[in-house]
Amino acid sequence: MTASLLVTDNNGIREISLNRPSVHNAFDDRLIAELTSAIAETGEDDSIWALVLSGQGSTFSAGADANWMRAMAGASESANREDSLRLARLMRTLNFLPKPTIAKVNGSAYGGGIGLIACCDVAIGVEGAKFSLSEAKLGLVPAVISPYVVAAVGPRHARKLFISAEVFDAEEALRINLLHQLVAPSQLTDAVSRSLHFLSKGGAHAQAEAKALALRIAGLTRESAERLDQENAALIARLRVSDEGQEGLSAFLDKRPPRWISGN
Numbered sequence: 001m002t003a004s005l006l007v008t009d010n011n012g013i014r015e016i017s018l019n020r021p022s023v024h025n026a027f028d029d030r031l032i033a034e035l036t037s038a039i040a041e042t043g044e045d046d047s048i049w050a051l052v053l054s055g056q057g058s059t060f061s062a063g064a065d066a067n068w069m070r071a072m073a074g075a076s077e078s079a080n081r082e083d084s085l086r087l088a089r090l091m092r093t094l095n096f097l098p099k100p101t102i103a104k105v106n107g108s109a110y111g112g113g114i115g116l117i118a119c120c121d122v123a124i125g126v127e128g129a130k131f132s133l134s135e136a137k138l139g140l141v142p143a144v145i146s147p148y149v150v151a152a153v154g155p156r157h158a159r160k161l162f163i164s165a166e167v168f169d170a171e172e173a174l175r176i177n178l179l180h181q182l183v184a185p186s187q188l189t190d191a192v193s194r195s196l197h198f199l200s201k202g203g204a205h206a207q208a209e210a211k212a213l214a215l216r217i218a219g220l221t222r223e224s225a226e227r228l229d230q231e232n233a234a235l236i237a238r239l240r241v242s243d244e245g246q247e248g249l250s251a252f253l254d255k256r257p258p259r260w261i262s263g264n
Contacts, residue, residue, distance in 0.1 A: 004031035005038055006056060012049045013196060014042050015104075021057025026065035027112050029086070036090040043097050049204055050196060051097065053120060054104035060129070063111025066253060073249040077241045084233035087112065088144045092229065095119040095148055096215070096222050098208035100199045104192050105179065110134055115145030117178060118152035121211065122199075124191050125179040129170040136165040139248030139258065140239050143232035147225060151218055153178055 006017040016038050018025035025031075042051050055061055072080055094101065094116065103117045105125035110132050117123050133149070135142045142149065142162060150158045157176045161168070173179045183191045199207075215221065239245045244260070251258035 002034045002038070004028075004034045007038060009048065012047060013052060014045075014048045014050070015052040015054060016042075017053075018055040018061055020065075021055075021059070023065055024059035024062035024108075025055040025057065025113070026062045026068075027087070028065040028068040029083070031065075032086055032090050036086070036093050039090070039093045039097060043093075043099060048099070050100045050102070050199055052102045052104050052192060052196075053094070053116060055106050057107070059107040060103075060105045060109040060125075061113030061116065062108070063113050063134070069249060070253055072240060073246065073253070075240075077237045080237035080240045081233050084144055084236050085229060088229035088233055091115050091119050091145060091148055092222065092225050095220070095225070096212075098211065099204070100202075100207055100211075102192055102195055102199075104188060105129060106185070106188060111142065112145060114178065115142070115148055118145065118148040122181075122195050123179045124181045124183065124188065124195065125170055125173060126185045126188050127170055127182060128185070129173070130167050131170070131173050131178065132165060132167045133161045134165045134167075136163055137248065137258075138252050139242070139244035139246075139260075140236065143236040143239075144229070146232060147220065147228050149178075151220055 004018065004020055006019040008015050016035070018031065018035070020026060020031065039051070042048050072083055075083070101120040101122070103120035103123040105117055105123060107126065108130040109117055111134060114131060114133060133142045146158070153161070153176045170179065170182050174182045181191060240249070247260070248258050
């Protein structure tokens with residue numbers, strides 16, 4: 001247990017649960033730091049062969065925490081860039097973990113929560129969950145998570161979801177390959193266990209190489225991801241301090257429509 005996470009080990013399987021249910025497991029700087037560290041430690045622990053990532057409560061992750069967003073809205077472009085690089089390191093650490101990973105999507109996911117799902121090898125979600133890449137509504141873009149979301153759903157779906165920022169349901173998440181499997185909430189644990197059963201049949205070294213192979217063929221390597229992370233962190237930092245980004249963030253925090261919506 002950490003301030004933001006619940007970590008349990010069982011027969012070589014580590015489950016890391018986001019443990020901020022009162023704010024729908026939203027990201028803040030502490031959760032990002034603790035989750036990055038916990039995932040990196042999992043990769044180095046020879047007693048662990050698989051990672052399951054889940055959320056406590058009824059939500060997988062609501063994305064950015066409002067208080068964290070408020071702090072970043074008032075921060076400099078340089079500070080925003082460094083903040084974005086920390087989130088990028090989290091996503092990169094999860095995506096390139098040399099062990100099988102399963103997203104146990106126990107509920108809805110927004111923004112960075114979708115990034116975590118896209119970074120996992122297997123994603124199993126529950127009926128009734130909702131999803132959204134809502135950044136455009138704030139005058140922003142899902143820059144840091146974009147390489148992994150595009151790799152998961154393809155550029156055609158990503159373009160639509162990035163610009164529309166629309167909410168979509170679990171059936172659509174399954175159709176576009178954000179999720180591999182969709183089950184009733186009561187069946188989620190069993191479905192994850194079945195997936196782990198099949199994963200347990202593979203050799204650890206072969207699985208690590210197979211995972212790296214699939215990513216490399218798709219054009220994603222740790223080195224290319226690090227280069228993209230620098231570019232995308234600079235992009236989101238620039239947008240956060242722009243007039244439109246400041247208005248979008250202020251409108252969200254003030255719970256009002258942004259001024260660019262007709263009639264406001």
